[in-house]
Amino acid sequence: MNNHYNKQxxxxxxxxxxxxxxxxxxxxxxxxxxxxxxxxxxLRQRPIGNYIADFFSKELNIPLDNY
Structure with missing residues (x-):
């Protein structure tokens, strides 16, 4: 699962x-x-779709943005 990773x-x-x-x-x-x-x-600064999550856990599958 790549969680909509955006290489761009x-x-x-x-x-x-x-x-x-x-x-x-x-x-x-x-x-x-x-x-x-x-x-x-x-993970830090993970590109997901058109956004970059500050912190992301693949296991939890939720970005921790603005906490």
Whole structure:
């Protein structure tokens, strides 16, 4: 399952990862990295359809945007 992965937005997602806000960096490093959030794996800046989800879990299949 590719969750509607959009290769056309791959470079934009990479740029957003490299230019993360302090809040995104803190959320990623303190909570979502290395399956530390209830054992679920998350991806950062995932291109889905015409959008880029800030954080996404394939296992949960829900983007965590604006939380």
């Amino acid at each position: 937005n791959k470079q934009l997602a990479r740029n957003l990862r490299n230019d993360s806000t302090p809040a995104e960096i803190r959320l990623w490093s303190d909570l979502l990295r290395a399956k530390s959030f209830y054992g679920y794996a998350f």
